[in-house]
Amino acid sequence: MDTKEKLLNSAKKLFSKKGYYETRVSDIVADAGLSQGAFYLYFKSKEDIFIELVKSMSNKVVKLLKDYASMEMDPEEVIKNSTFDFFRVMYEERPIAYIFLFQLVGTNEKFRKLYMDKNKKVRELLHIIVEKGVKSGVFSYKNTENIVNILMGYVRIVYLEYLLKDNIPLEDILSLVSEGIDVILKGVKG
Incomplete structure (x- = not known):
């Protein structure tokens, strides 16, 4: 699974569990086991x-x-x-x-x-x-x-x-x- 796909899977899981407003970028990268920098290579926000x-x-x-x-x-x-x-x-x-x-x-x-x-x-x-x-x-x-x-x-x-x-x-x-x-x-x- 590539980095972008990991981020998307983690985001989907966390948004589904916590909702949009309660999910932070730091939650997504932590769940994906990646750095904030990796997130910002693919997404602005x-x-x-x-x-x-x-x-x-x-x-x-x-x-x-x-x-x-x-x-x-x-x-x-x-x-x-x-x-x-x-x-x-x-x-x-x-x-x-x-x-x-x-x-x-x-x-x-x-x-x-x-x-x-x-x-x-x-x-x-x-x-x-x-x-x-x-x-x-x-x-x-x-x-x-x-x-x-x-x-x-x-x-x-x-x-x-x-x-x-x-x-x-x-x-x-x-x-x-x-x-x-x-x-x-x-x-x-x-």
Whole structure:
């Protein structure tokens, strides 16, 4: 494991355990068994290393959505499977995501911009997936933007309320999401 990776692993562990505000650079380097100088070769500040962790988490989500957006399969299955994979990734990353969304996005312009940029990219990729369903006739409702908004809104609520705040087991979340996506894509009428 290289020095940067050691620092990132220690930072992730300590942020997850102590929170953002209680974790110091000196804690990170001590946990990694490195010097402060080693830290500053790779990162300017605690904020900088946390941004790196958030970018890593966000890049996993964007990559999986890019992969799904390029697939030629049933759009309904793509939406479901990509949402399941999103929740699997975020379940593993929930301590960092919790700190990011509940402690930092509202108080720091850099974090807010990072959130908005990644959210925009996710929206663009989901738009591509939904548009395939609209063009192929799989979805009879034709307003792609509304479908994207409804899907993103539903996923955001489940993500914030169940995964981050209530710490519900992943399998229960995936079951809830499967049912919710079916309702969104098939309607509430029997």
